[in-house]
Structures are given as structure tokens and as C-alpha cells.
């Protein structure tokens with residue numbers, strides 16, 4: 001089980017915008033799966049051979065690789081990569097590979113501000129991977145049957161599952177409690193039945209408001 005927790009924040013940016021490009025949400029393989037005042041989440045699923053329309057990413061974003069399009073070792077090593085991009089650019093993406101190319105793109109809307117709380121979550125399970133003016137990205141890795149220790153988030157966050165959970169590797173010992181997932185008393189996520197690309201959003205840092213699974 002690996003998943004990524006991104007905490008929204010604020011900044012601006014330059015880039016190259018194609019005046020003929022469509023906004024990202026109009027690109028047919030970019031599916032809007034969640035939005036609120038602070039973030040929008042796009043599930044981009046490009047089949048082999050697919051070339052996107054020229055599309056514009058107006059907002060800063062974090063793109064998390066769920067499936068890299070190819071199965072060679074170098075491509076597979078990119079699974080779970082979480083890259084921050086400043087908004088204000090257009091591009092065209094081609095999946096020249098043999099398997100689906102899939103990204104979860106977390107857009108940080110202009111009204112969002114990064115939590116001012118210190119990055120106290122950094123530790124053995126929440127590893128702070130990226131921090132800038134806009135966002136903090138933690139990587140969480142759990143072995144089968146391992147649980148997150150009790151901990152608290154001070155602000156809203158989005159969690160994106162990268163691997164594990166319901167996959168075959170989970171059949172050896174992970175509990176099968178439903179992914180309603182969060183016990184506010186014990187502050188534990190129950191991580192079984194999570195599949196790659198699955199999202200959980202927590203508004204106040206305590207209990208997730210939305211847990212969604214899209215695009216399957």
C-alpha cells in the first residue's frame with residue numbers, strides 16, 4: 001500500500017498557453033472526479049495509442065502517476081511519482097505504450113492556501129516528499145497488515161491510493177474492513193479495499209468527507 005497525501009496551498013505561475021486548446025476538463029479522457037472551493041481532481045486515463053487534444057492546465061497541480069503506459073522497468077518505476085507543476089500551460093500527451101496511461105491530477109485552485117501548520121507529520125509512515133509555497137506532499141507506505149499509527153492532520157487533505165489495498169498482494173493478511181476507512185476515535189485509516197487511483201478527501205483533517213472510486 002502506497003498512497004500520497006497532498007495538502008493544498010497558494011501561488012502563481014507563467015507558462016505557454018495555446019489559444020486553441022481546450023480547458024483540461026473538456027479533454028475527453030480527463031475526467032473530473034472531485035471538486036470543491038480549494039481543489040479539483042482530474043482522473044486522466046489515456047488508452048494505448050491515444051493522443052489528447054491540446055488542453056490547458058490553468059491551475060497549479062500535482063500529477064500522480066498511477067499507470068505509466070508501458071511495462072518496462074523504467075516506466076514501472078514511475079508509478080507513484082507525484083510531480084508539482086505550475087499552472088498556465090497547454091500540452092498534448094500521447095500514450096505510445098501498450099497499457100493504459102493514468103494520472104490523478106490534483107489542481108490547487110487559486111483560493112486555496114497551504115496549511116500553516118508545521119510539517120509535524122513527517123516520520124516513519126508519513127514521509128514529506130515535496131513542499132513548496134502551494135502544497136505539501138507526503139508519501140505513506142504500509143506493509144501488508146501494517147496500520148498507520150495514531151496521528152492528526154491539522155488541515156484538509158486529499159489522499160490518493162497508488163498501489164496495494166485490494167490488489168492480489170493484499171490477500172495475505174490485510175483486514176477486510178470496508179473503506180469507510182476512518183475511525184475518528186482511534187485516528188486510524190483502514191487501508192484495505194483501497195485500489196489504485198482511489199481518493200479520500202478530509203475537510204478538517206479528522207474524518208474524510210468523501211471517499212470516491214471513479215473511472216473503473
Ligand SMILES: [Zn+2]
Pocket residue numbers: 024055057091093
Ligand atoms: Zn495535461
